[in-house]
Every structure is written in structure tokens, then in C-alpha cells.
Amino acid sequence: MSGIYIHIPFCKQACHYCDFHFSTSMGKKEAMVAALRKELLLRKGEFNDEVVETIYFGGGTPSVLETEEIQSIIDSVYDNYKVAGNPEITLEANPDDLSTGKIMALSKSPVNRLSIGIQSFFEEDLKLMNRAHNASEAENCIREATAYFDNISIDLIYGVPDMDNERWKHNINKALSFGIPHISSYALTVEPQTALASFIKKGLVKNVDDEVAQAHFYILSETLEAAGFESYEISNFGKPGYFSRNNTAYWQQKKYLGIGPSAHSYDGVRRGWNINNNPKYLKAIERGELPMETETLSVTDTYNEYVMTGLRTIWGVSLSRIASDFGENYREYALLQAEKHLRDELLHIAGDTLLTTKKGRFLADGLASDLFMVNLG
Numbered sequence: 001m002s003g004i005y006i007h008i009p010f011c012k013q014a015c016h017y018c019d020f021h022f023s024t025s026m027g028k029k030e031a032m033v034a035a036l037r038k039e040l041l042l043r044k045g046e047f048n049d050e051v052v053e054t055i056y057f058g059g060g061t062p063s064v065l066e067t068e069e070i071q072s073i074i075d076s077v078y079d080n081y082k083v084a085g086n087p088e089i090t091l092e093a094n095p096d097d098l099s100t101g102k103i104m105a106l107s108k109s110p111v112n113r114l115s116i117g118i119q120s121f122f123e124e125d126l127k128l129m130n131r132a133h134n135a136s137e138a139e140n141c142i143r144e145a146t147a148y149f150d151n152i153s154i155d156l157i158y159g160v161p162d163m164d165n166e167r168w169k170h171n172i173n174k175a176l177s178f179g180i181p182h183i184s185s186y187a188l189t190v191e192p193q194t195a196l197a198s199f200i201k202k203g204l205v206k207n208v209d210d211e212v213a214q215a216h217f218y219i220l221s222e223t224l225e226a227a228g229f230e231s232y233e234i235s236n237f238g239k240p241g242y243f244s245r246n247n248t249a250y251w252q253q254k255k256y257l258g259i260g261p262s263a264h265s266y267d268g269v270r271r272g273w274n275i276n277n278n279p280k281y282l283k284a285i286e287r288g289e290l291p292m293e294t295e296t297l298s299v300t301d302t303y304n305e306y307v308m309t310g311l312r313t314i315w316g317v318s319l320s321r322i323a324s325d326f327g328e329n330y331r332e333y334a335l336l337q338a339e340k341h342l343r344d345e346l347l348h349i350a351g352d353t354l355l356t357t358k359k360g361r362f363l364a365d366g367l368a369s370d371l372f373m374v375n376l377g
Contacts, residue, residue, distance in 0.1 A: 002047060002050040002051065002052055002053065002249075002254060002255040002256060002257070003052065003053060003054035003055070003056060003245075003246055003249050003250075003254065003255075003256040003257070004040075004052055004054070004055050004056070004077055004081070004256065004257045004259060005056045005058060005246075005256055005257070005258045005259065005263055005264075006036060006055070006056065006057050006058070006062075006073060006259045006260055006263070007058055007059060007060060007258065007259065007260030007261060007262055007263040007274075008032075008057060008058070008059040008060040008061065008062040008064070008065060008260065009032065009059065009060045009260060009261050009262065009278055010025075010026055010029060010032070010059065010060050010061060010064050011059065011060055011061045011064070011132075012061065012064065012094075012096070012132045013130060013132050014130065014195070015129050015130050015131060016128065016129055016130040016195040016199070018191075026064065028278060028279075028282065029064070029065070029069075030069075031282055032260075032278065032282065033065070033069045033072060033073065035281065035282050035285040035286070036073055036076075036259055036260055037072060037073060037076040038285050038286075038288075039259050039260070039285055039290070040073075040076045040077060040080055040081075040259055041076065041079075041080055042285070042288065042290060043257060043259070043290065044080035044081060046257060046265075046267065047081055047082075047255075047257065049082065050081075050082070050255060051082050051083070051084050052077065052081045052082065052083045052084060052087060053084045053087055053088065053245060053249070054087060054088045054089075054090070054245050054246040054249060055074065055077055055083075055087055055088070055089045055090070056089075056090045056246040057070065057073075057089075057090065057091045057092060057111075058092050059092055061092070061093070061094050061097070061117075062091050062092050062093065063091060063092070063093035063094055063097035063098065063102070064097060067102070067105040067106055067109055070091065070106075070109060070111065071109050071110070074089065074109070074110050074111075088112065088113055088151075088244070088245040088246060089110050089111050089112050089113065090111070090113040090114070090115055090153075090244070090246055091106065091111045091113070091114055091115070092115045092116075092117065093114055093115065093116050093117070094116070094117050094131075094132055094133060095116060095117070095118065095133040095137040095138050095140075095141035095142075096132045096133040096137055098114075098116070098141040098144065098145060100144050103141075103144050103145055103147075103148050103149075104148060106148075106149075107148035107149060112149075112151060113149070113151040113152070113153070113244075114145055114149050114151070114152050114153070115152075115153045115154075115155065115184070115244075116141060116142065116145065116152065116153070116154045116155070117131075117154075117155045118138045118142070118154045118155055118156060118175070119131055119155055119156060119157045120135075120138075120156065120157060120160065120163075120171055121135050121138055121139065121170070121171055121174045121175075122135060122163075122167060122170075122171070123135045124162075125157075125160050125163060126138075128160065128161070128205065129157070129160075130195065139174075142154065142178045142180065143178065146178060146179065146180065150181075151181065151182070151242060152180045152181065152182065153180070153181075153182035153183065153184055153238075153244065154175055154180060154182075154183055154184070155183075155184050155185070155186070156171055156172070156175060156183060156184075156185045156186075156220075157185070157186055157187070157188050158171075158185060158186070158187055158188070158213060158216035158217065158220060159187040159188045159208050159209070159210075159212055159213030159216055160188050160208075161188075161205055161206035161207070161208060161209075162206065163212075163216075165215060165216070165219060168216045168219060168220075169219060169223065172219070172220060172223050172224070173223070176223075176224075176227050181238060181239040181241075181242035182236070182237065182238045182239070182242045182243075182244065183224060183229065183236075183237045183238075184235055184236050184237075184244075184247075185220055185235055185237070186235050187208075187213040187216070187217065188208050188213070189208070214362050217361075217362045218362070220237075221237075221358070221361070224237045225237075228240075230243075230314065231314070231361070232248070232313060232314045233247060233248075233251050233312050233313045233314075234312045234313075234361060234362070234364055250309075251309045251310075251312060251313045251315075252309070252313075252315065253266075253268070253305065253306065253309060255267050255268055258272070258273070258274065259274075260274065260281075261274055261275060261276055261277060261278050261281040261291075262274055262275070262276035265292075269296060269297065270294050270295065270296050270297065271294065271295050271297060272292045272293065272294040272295075273292065273293055273294075274290075274291055274292050275291040275292070275293075299326055299327075300373045300374075302325075302326070303322065303325075303326045303330050303373055304372045304373060306321075306322070306325075307334065307368050307371045307372065308365070308368045308369075308372075310354075310368075311347075311354070311355070311356055311364045311365075311367055311368045311371075312364045312365070312368075314355075315353075316350070316353040316354055316355035316356075317334070317353065317354040317355075318352055318353055318354075319331050319334065319335070319349075319352050319353070319354060320352050322334055330373060333371075333373060334354065334371050337370050337371045338354060338370075338371060341360065341367055341370065344360075345357055345359055345360070346359055346360030346363060346367060347360055347367060
């Protein structure tokens with residue numbers, strides 16, 4: 001199994017918390033679509049006999065593309081790669097782009113999954129984040145989308161300054177009222193060089209509070225699990241049959257090809273990343289060159305990534321796989337480093353698998369870093 005990620009580097013406006021690569025100028029949109037299609041052609045040899053099971057349009061804001069442009073990129077995937085009979089094709093979208101006409105057009109295209117960036121159903125939160133949509137657009141677009149799409153995910157952000165537990169519960173319950181089968185939810189983080197970081201530094205906005213975020217996370221987990229969702233990864237909650245195949249492949253370290261400026265790729269041995277500069281990307285692709293850097297992962301790098309991704313998921317970390325793939329010394333090291341967290345009931349072992357407990361789930365990244373190997377190659 002493998003997937004293709006396509007980065008659409010355009011947004012109508014910059015969200016105050018975002019540090020992803022994008023441009024608010026749409027002047028080069030047609031040229032970018034042509035370049036994405038050409039990169040797909042240039043890199044078709046990288047997958048050989050791999051079958052593409054997921055195609056994921058991320059960004060940026062992929063919904064700024066016309067449906068015909070999305071179709072042309074999907075056509076290029078089919079022209080150059082072996083695609084599974086029923087691939088999951090996801091389009092990230094913002095509510096302000098999802099008019100009834102746009103939703104209808106997308107429903108007739110190969111896109112079969114929408115991931116909608118709602119973030120909050122409250123006006124004050126959306127203004128703080130500088131989202132391009134308002135609260136009524138958030139609700140209306142989900143209502144419209146569910147009439148045409150079965151497989152819908154929405155994004156929600158918690159830990160927002162001045163968001164109390166009741167407001168957060170209202171956001172979750174509002175999302176559940178639409179009957180959608182998947183929710184991705186993230187803690188608001190303050191990234192350097194973002195508008196949010198600047199506002200906090202100037203005292204215009206309260207800083208995020210980790211304890212509030214942790215409380216919101218546990219409210220989220222309990223509410224969604226009671227509603228029939230499974231937390232298959234810290235930030236991803238799905239009903240049975242609706243886990244994101246793209247997300248699952250990533251967390252299970254499957255191969256994926258990243259197309260577009262700033263997109264990352266992984267083939268099991270090497271990681272690659274494209275330049276995060278639109279003009280330089282376009283010029284390189286026009287010359288038939290790949291504007292990409294790569295690194296070959298060491299045994300230690302691969303072990304650390306396996307621990308990091310595994311502890312975030314319901315599949316956990318297989319101790320026997322650590323021994324077989326990396327060596328018995330890695331398995332012994334992982335168990336030694338886990339001892340304190342096992343005693344504190346942040347980790348537990350089920351059979352052969354190391355997992356976070358409910359108490360430890362929110363802390364998974366920190367727990368994983370304690371298990372990282374830094375001195376063996």
C-alpha cells in the first residue's frame with residue numbers, strides 16, 4: 001500500500017496560527033497545477049509496482065482549485081501510477097469555498113472524502129484565528145456536504161485562549177449533531193514567526209495554557225468515545241469503517257510520495273522534501289528537475305520514528321518488531337526507558353505491545369521522546 005500527497009500552496013488569507021507553506025497570491029495557480037502534474041510524471045519511477053490506495057490533497061487550501069483542476073491532477077495520477085480499484089481520495093476544504101455548486105461538482109468527481117477545516121463554531125474563535133469563514137458558513141457547509149458525501153471529516157482546534165470547557169463541549173456536540181463519521185482535533189500551538197506568536201508577545205492575546213488544552217483533550221476523548229468514535233491516533237477520531245486510510249498509512253509508516261512545494265516523501269529508507277518556495281519550485285519543474293533534498297535514515301532514526309508514530313496510535317509499539325527490525329539492544333533500551341512510565345501508569349504493555357494509557361495519551365510525544373535512542377547507530 002502507498003499513498004500520494006499533493007500540496008496545494010495557496011490560501012485566501014493567512015490564519016494567525018499557521019506556519020505551513022502557502023501563498024495568498026493566486027496568480028500562479030494555473031502554472032502550479034501544470035507543475036504538479038509534471039512532477040507526478042517525473043517521479044512515476046519511484047513507485048515501480050506500488051499500488052496507490054490513497055490520494056490526499058492538502059495545503060494550503062486545496063478547495064481554492066476549480067473542480068476541473070483537481071480532476072486534471074487526479075487524471076495525472078491515474079496516467080502514471082497503478083491505482084487501487086477503490087482509492088480514498090481526500091480533499092481538504094474550507095467552508096467558504098464549499099458552495100452548494102462546488103459540493104455538487106466535487107461529488108461528481110473522483111473525490112470521495114472531504115476534510116473540512118471548521119476549527120470552531122464560535123465567531124470569536126474564528127476571528128482570533130483569522131479564518132476566512134464565519135460560524136454560519138461553518139454550519140451550512142457541513143449541512144450541504146452531508147447531503148452529497150458520506151465520508152466527511154472536520155477539524156476542530158482546542159486550547160484556544162478564553163475558550164472554557166463549556167464552549168469546547170458545545171463545539172464537540174455541535175459537530176456530533178451533523179452525524180459526521182470522523183473528527184480531527186488539535187491543540188492550538190504557538191509557532192514562531194506566526195501572527196499569533198506576535199500577538200501573545202505584545203500582550204494582545206493570552207498565551208495558550210497547557211493545562212486547559214489537556215482538560216479539553218480529555219473532554220474530547222470521553223465525549224467522542226461515548227458517541228461511538230475510536231481514537232485511533234491522538235488527533236484522529238473515527239467511527240468504525242471511517243478511519244482515514246491516508247492518516248493510518250502515515251502512522252503505520254507506509255510509503256508515500258509528496259508532490260508540490262514543501263511536500264515530504266518517504267520510501268521506507270529515505271525521506272525527501274521539496275523546496276518550500278513557489279517560484280523556485282515552478283522554475284525547477286519547468287526545467288525537468290526535482291527541487292528536492294533527501295536523507296537516508298539510520299537504524300536509530302527509523303527506530304525513533306517508529307516509537308514516535310506507534311505511541312500516538314491504538315496499534316502501539318511492537319516490542320518483538322523492535323527486536324527483529326532494529327536489534328535486541330533497542331528492545332531492552334525501550335523497556336528500560338519505559339519503566340518509570342509503566343510505574344506511573346502512563347504506559348502499559350498488552351501482550352507484546354507497548355501502548356499509552358488513557359492517562360498518558362495526551363503526553364504521547366513526550367513519552368516517545370524518553371524512549372528515543374540517541375547514542376547507537
